[in-house]
Amino acid sequence: MGQINEAGWRTTHNRQLLERLLHDLDARLRDDPPDEVLAIESTSVAWPRIKDCLLETLVSGDETRCQAMLRQLAGSDTPFMLFAHQFGTLRNLVLKQTLAAGAIDDAQRVMALFEEMEEGFAAIYLEVFLNRLGTRNHLRLSHIRVLSDKNLLSYFESHLEWMAALIDATRARLPAQMPELDPTRCQFGQWLHAEGLRLIRDRSHIEQIHQLHEAMHHVVAEVGELLPHRRASGPLYALLKKAETFSLELGNEISLLNSIVIMSVYSKDTLTGFLSRRFLDRVLANQMEIAKATESPFSVIMFDLDHFKEINDRWGHPTGDRALEHVAGIVRDTLRQSDLIFRYGGEEFLLVCPSTPQAQARLLADKLRQRIAASPLPNTPPIPLAASFGVVEVAPASYEVVDTRLVHEVVAACDGKLYAAKRSGRNCVV
Numbered sequence: 001m002g003q004i005n006e007a008g009w010r011t012t013h014n015r016q017l018l019e020r021l022l023h024d025l026d027a028r029l030r031d032d033p034p035d036e037v038l039a040i041e042s043t044s045v046a047w048p049r050i051k052d053c054l055l056e057t058l059v060s061g062d063e064t065r066c067q068a069m070l071r072q073l074a075g076s077d078t079p080f081m082l083f084a085h086q087f088g089t090l091r092n093l094v095l096k097q098t099l100a101a102g103a104i105d106d107a108q109r110v111m112a113l114f115e116e117m118e119e120g121f122a123a124i125y126l127e128v129f130l131n132r133l134g135t136r137n138h139l140r141l142s143h144i145r146v147l148s149d150k151n152l153l154s155y156f157e158s159h160l161e162w163m164a165a166l167i168d169a170t171r172a173r174l175p176a177q178m179p180e181l182d183p184t185r186c187q188f189g190q191w192l193h194a195e196g197l198r199l200i201r202d203r204s205h206i207e208q209i210h211q212l213h214e215a216m217h218h219v220v221a222e223v224g225e226l227l228p229h230r231r232a233s234g235p236l237y238a239l240l241k242k243a244e245t246f247s248l249e250l251g252n253e254i255s256l257l258n259s260i261v262i263m264s265v266y267s268k269d270t271l272t273g274f275l276s277r278r279f280l281d282r283v284l285a286n287q288m289e290i291a292k293a294t295e296s297p298f299s300v301i302m303f304d305l306d307h308f309k310e311i312n313d314r315w316g317h318p319t320g321d322r323a324l325e326h327v328a329g330i331v332r333d334t335l336r337q338s339d340l341i342f343r344y345g346g347e348e349f350l351l352v353c354p355s356t357p358q359a360q361a362r363l364l365a366d367k368l369r370q371r372i373a374a375s376p377l378p379n380t381p382p383i384p385l386a387a388s389f390g391v392v393e394v395a396p397a398s399y400e401v402v403d404t405r406l407v408h409e410v411v412a413a414c415d416g417k418l419y420a421a422k423r424s425g426r427n428c429v430v
C-alpha cells in the first residue's frame with residue numbers, strides 16, 4: 001500500500017468512512033452472510049485476513065501489517081487473480097451497502113479508494129514477483145554460463161541477459177531501459193533469422209520457436225507501453241508472468257535443438273551410429289545444468305539386450321553385429337531427434353531424453369521394449385530379440401551442484417534399475 005497517496009485512505013474523513021462501512025459490513029456478514037461470501041469462505045484462507053487486515057490498518061493507521069500480509073500471500077504463491085477477486089467482492093459488498101443507504105458521494109469515494117488500494121496491493125505482488133524472477137533468471141544464466149559445450153545455448157544465454165534487462169527496466173519503471181523490443185533485432189532474434197534459419201532444418205521446429213519468440217516480444221512490448229502508467233501494477237504482473245512462461249518454453253526448445261546439434265557433430269560408434277561412451281559424462285553434466293536453466297526434468301534410460309551371448313554363440317559374431325544394427329534402427333525410429341543415444345557397452349545402450357519426466361520416459365521405454373520384442377532379426381529362421389530397461393528421472397530441483405560424482409550416481413542408479421529388470425525375468429521396464 002506504499003503507493004496510496006495522501007489524498008486517499010489516509011485522510012481522516014476517508015479513513016473514518018471506510019472504517020465505519022467495514023464495521024457495518026462485518027456485523028451484517030455475521031448475521032446474514034450473502035452467497036458470494038459463503039462461496040469465498042469455503043474455498044479460501046485469504047478472505048477473512050484481507051478484510052480484517054484492512055480494518056486493522058484503517059483503525060491503527062499502520063500499513064505495515066497489511067503489507068506483510070500481501071507479501072506473505074504473494075510469497076506463498078496465492079495467485080493475484082484470487083486475491084483481486086476477493087478484494088473485488090469486498091468492494092462490491094461495501095458499495096452495495098453504501099448505495100442502499102442512498103449515499104452516492106460516499107459510494108464514489110469508496111470506489112476511488114478501493115481502486116487506489118488495489119493498485120497498492122498489486123504493486124507489492126509485482127515487487128515480490130520481480131525479486132523472485134530476478135533471482136531465478138540469474139540462476140538460469142549461471143547454469144548456462146558454466147556449460148562446457150554451449151553450442152546453441154549461447155543464444156539462450158543472450159536471451160536470458162535480455163530478460164534480465166527487462167526485469168531491471170520494470171523494477172525501475174523506466175521505458176528507456178527496456179531491452180530491444182523488435183523480435184528481429186534482439187540478439188537472439190538476429191541469430192534466429194540468420195544462422196538459426198540455416199541451421200535448423202526442421203521447418204515445424206523453427207516455426208514453433210519463431211512463434212514463441214514473437215509472442216514473447218508481443219507481451220513485452222505491452223509491458224513497455226504500460227511502464228509509464230501509474231495504475232499498472234496488476235496488468236504488469238500478469239504480463240511478466242506470461243513473458244516468463246514463454247521464456248522458459250523458448251529455453252526448452254533451444255535445449256532440444258542443442259541436443260540435435262550434439263547428435264550430429266560428436267563422433268559416433270561405427271556399428272550403431274550412436275554417440276560413444278566417452279562423451280557421456282560431459283553430455284550428462286551439461287544436461288543437468290540445462291535442466292536447471294530450463295526448469296525441466298529429463299530422464300535417462302539404460303537397456304541391455306537379453307541373452308545376447310546365446311545369439312553370438314549360436315549364430316556367430318557377424319549375426320550378433322547385425323542384431324545390434326537392427327536394434328539401433330528400431331531405437332532411431334522410435335526416439336525423438338533430440339534424444340541423445342549412446343552405445344554404453346557391447347549390447348548396452350543409454351538414452352538421455354531432455355524435457356522428459358519419469359512417466360513419459362517409462363512409456364517410451366516400454367514402447368521400445370515392445371517394438372524390439374515384435375521385430376525378430378530377419379534370418380532363417382528369424383531370431384527373436386528382447387531387452388530389459390532401467391529408467392531414472394533427473395529433476396532439476398533435486399540437486400544443487402553438478403559434479404562428476406552426481407553424474408556417476410545417476411548412471412549407477414539407472415544401471416541398478418536395469419539389473420533389477422534382469423533379475424525380475426528380463427523383457428521388462430523397471
Ligand SMILES: Nc1nc2c(ncn2[C@@H]2O[C@H](COP(=O)(O)OP(=O)(O)OP(=O)(O)O)[C@@H](O)[C@H]2O)c(=O)[nH]1
Nearest residue numbers: 304305306307308309310312317320321346347422
Ligand atoms: N556381436 C557382437 N557381440 C557383442 C558386441 N559387444 C558385446 N557383445 C557380446 O554380447 C554378449 C553379452 O553377454 P552377457 O553380458 O553375458 O549378457 P547376455 O547374454 O545378453 O545376458 P543378459 O544380459 O543377462 O540377458 C557377450 O557375448 C559379448 O561378447 C558386439 O559389438 N558385437
